[in-house]
Amino acid sequence: MTGSPSSDAARATTPAEPITAEELQLALRNHGMPLEALRYPLTPVGLHYLLTHYDIPAVDPATWTLEVDGHVGRPLRLSLDQIRARPAVRTPVTMECAGNGRARLSPRPLSQPWLIEAVGTAEWTGTPVGLLLDEAAPLDGAVDVVFTGLDHGAEGGVEQDYRRSLSIADARAEGPILAYEINGQPLPPQHGFPLRLIVPGWFGMTNVKWLGRITLLAEPFDGFQQMRAYRYRQDPDEPGVPVTRMPPRSLMVPPGFPDFLTRQRFLPLGPCRLEGRAWSGCAPVDRVEVSTDGGHTWNAADLEAQIGQHAWCGWSHAWHPRGPGVYELCCRASDAAGNQQPVQSRWNTGGYANNEVQRVTVVVGEPTAGPPAG
Amino acid sequence: MTGSPSSDAARATTPAEPITAEELQLALRNHGMPLEALRYPLTPVGLHYLLTHYDIPAVDPATWTLEVDGHVGRPLRLSLDQIRARPAVRTPVTMECAGNGRARLSPRPLSQPWLIEAVGTAEWTGTPVGLLLDEAAPLDGAVDVVFTGLDHGAEGGVEQDYRRSLSIADARAEGPILAYEINGQPLPPQHGFPLRLIVPGWFGMTNVKWLGRITLLAEPFDGFQQMRAYRYRQDPDEPGVPVTRMPPRSLMVPPGFPDFLTRQRFLPLGPCRLEGRAWSGCAPVDRVEVSTDGGHTWNAADLEAQIGQHAWCGWSHAWHPRGPGVYELCCRASDAAGNQQPVQSRWNTGGYANNEVQRVTVVVGEPTAGPPAG
Structure with missing residues (x-):
């Protein structure tokens, strides 16, 4: 299709x-x-x-x-x-x-x-x-x-x-x-x-x-x-x-629903559970933080146990958007060896291991908001 | 990787x-x-x-x-x-x-x-x-x-x-x-x-x-x-x-081995069995033709039976490259309803059903030829 x-x-x-x-x-x-x-x-x-x-x-x-x-x-x-x-x-x-x-x-x-x-x-x-x-x-x-x-x-x-x-x-x-x-x-x-x-x-x-x-x-x-x-x-x-082990990274499930072409996300206004997974090949993940304002402020997410010594762990965060608008959501992980995802990764010729924080833009509307403009 | x-x-x-x-x-x-x-x-x-x-x-x-x-x-x-x-x-x-x-x-x-x-x-x-x-x-x-x-x-x-x-x-x-x-x-x-x-x-x-x-x-x-x-x-x-049924199309397994980045293909000189599959949603496939000169001349491929009434059929063609060089391989299918793959498809706003013939460029060399230039 x-x-x-x-x-x-x-x-x-x-x-x-x-x-x-x-x-x-x-x-x-x-x-x-x-x-x-x-x-x-x-x-x-x-x-x-x-x-x-x-x-x-x-x-x-x-x-x-x-x-x-x-x-x-x-x-x-x-x-x-x-x-x-x-x-x-x-x-x-x-x-x-x-x-x-x-x-x-x-x-x-x-x-x-x-x-x-x-x-x-x-x-x-x-x-x-x-x-x-x-x-x-x-x-x-x-x-x-x-x-x-x-x-x-x-x-x-x-x-x-x-x-x-x-x-x-x-x-x-x-x-x-x-x-x-x-x-x-x-x-x-x-x-x-x-x-x-x-x-x-x-x-x-x-x-x-x-x-x-x-x-x-x-x-x-x-x-x-x-x-x-x-x-x-x-x-x-x-x-x-x-290049050997994976530094820490976290990713979130983009909330709401997408536009097919642009992948722009739309979310009805109301409480929203942000969730995703985090991993590191260097040490256990010990922290995931979430930002709903483009990385200006961060909140600790709830961490689940890793599903295995070498596998990712789930995380979640209860989000209550303060009102309709456009939000930039971010997440970042740290591991027990002191590694943290950077806001901007260091460039290298091969483009390896770019674990910059994920950024997801969502349009939060009234629950009855119509579809996005075409 | x-x-x-x-x-x-x-x-x-x-x-x-x-x-x-x-x-x-x-x-x-x-x-x-x-x-x-x-x-x-x-x-x-x-x-x-x-x-x-x-x-x-x-x-x-x-x-x-x-x-x-x-x-x-x-x-x-x-x-x-x-x-x-x-x-x-x-x-x-x-x-x-x-x-x-x-x-x-x-x-x-x-x-x-x-x-x-x-x-x-x-x-x-x-x-x-x-x-x-x-x-x-x-x-x-x-x-x-x-x-x-x-x-x-x-x-x-x-x-x-x-x-x-x-x-x-x-x-x-x-x-x-x-x-x-x-x-x-x-x-x-x-x-x-x-x-x-x-x-x-x-x-x-x-x-x-x-x-x-x-x-x-x-x-x-x-x-x-x-x-x-x-x-x-x-x-x-x-x-x-x-848009409803699929018009006929044939595809070949690109012969030889590829360069990772460009997908350029390299093939040692010698007999080569070209093979692939063909299908049509309109009628049974009744012919597949192969060209090894960019579509100037065509040869009938051997057709296998369709593996089911609604599934593709295998085809093959014995190719003996006449010598080292660059070849453009093509294939095209026809069905019993008289549909044939075109050399150039008719454009439409959605870009649907473009079944133009496949073209695969291969570099045929001596069996002992070195790797392609980097």
Whole structure:
């Protein structure tokens, strides 16, 4: 289904820098989580955000195997059944794209043009990475663990299989799993069927999909997605700092109802329960604040418990608009490590980790107010 | 996950008319089917295209009911269990958004900016609309059947519940069902949980989601989505012609592998099996043709049987590129009613039903060719 075109009014609000044809292609392939889906503690399959670097590969689970090789004493080759027969954990994990918020930066780094919706929480079932590494008997001197996906493409002039690494300490820590189920079902193709890496607390690019191989290295991994992409830089020529864990962020369910085209929100006058969710990959969320005046004043929201050690927590705030008018609603989260969402994020060349506070404009009217002008 | 930004080269290829901030918001909320998913006869949940006019509503299945009322002798009020207890059919249906292809038009009508990927095929299970209407005993003079969704918003200045109608003849025909399952599972929220209308052969907007009410009218329905939106018009002031069935379209799986940012395709030199799917809501697909020279010459593709009366059919074509170089691949479908995809579609104010032939540019190289320049 699609809506009817509206007037040309919205064309006047073109972003400062036009969205390119390439960005539009990416925005239509990939998709965010519609913010009303914040109502679900676990994001239903099909609503979780998705970013696919290249194409979704076709994998035949009957012939697929996972290889564990490199700097190990006992290389492994495992079928999916063999992996499913190993000790399993099931854990809810909030995952966010490192590029979430990129399209709000100026100048806008050229890549998937996310606004704020590249997030989701799923319950992943899999076997701990550490146990499998132990089985493979890493040799002394192993420093990095490289996870190779079956997705093949080119990026920045480099033809590659998608590949990311963790230090051996990070890979063996409690947390990372090799997941074969999402929300109790086998992974669908777009989420990495038949097996993917899940590293709770880290940005999405860490969680390699369509896993085919795990390779231990005696030297640091220098692949494209590790050393060129996913680094915080102010200048393209500096080596930069690796992008790892998610800083705190909170999002609200936009209240009221929307206009199809502009997404402008309308809300009848009366008490309104603002609600949403907040997460941090660095430490537990310990505070969410809400502003209903564009960030001038803030009020503490009520926090629910996190639904898991690595997943978001719900928050809510009773709002009584003082009268009809236009309000700008904001929310911001802090975590126990002292990180807080900024009012304005620091720019970087990749547009990573822009966790600036969300701003939602709502038109509050009398309960009997007519529709917005067309 | 998200890719690293690339050079500024792609910024030079900005569309003739910049994509607006509103269009970007819509493109990130809604999503197409990545074209490699044409490999699946039934589109996995989460890959089927999605267009949500307003917000996905929260529905409690324990209290939800479907009302059938209006110009009937026996109004009905049914629980989900009561609907599931009625005669059921399960049928694969190809569904396409009426706005598919809109962003390829010039000037570009302002709405969800689809390129070509707003399609999917699912197996829907539900009870025939006609049987339920018979139960409600339509009164003489009933002409239209109005389907009302629980999604509420504003569009073109009109506050509304999403609402579309069928003539009583179209509603009672073989085909339309009230569906509660997709691919054998309960509808997920984004596909209309707990119940939606499915009208095989018609564009997506017909298939009202989150159904709450079916109302028979003794006069033609004049709601926004029927009389203002979804009409073919050359001028905004003319009454226009209703958008109903899907004309033929074929799509191919883009061969080779892509560059992340530009989606440019690369293919080693050698034989290549081009493949894809084709559909028409008007009549069976009777021909698919493929061009590997930008539409100058065409070759008949091999057609598979349709996977159902109302679903797409697979096609394939053996291609032997004559040497390295840049090729523009095209495909076009015809149906038994004599409709064929045009090389250039006729423009209309809503940007509906633009089924111009797909064009995929691929760079064919030696098998050992290096990566594309960055």
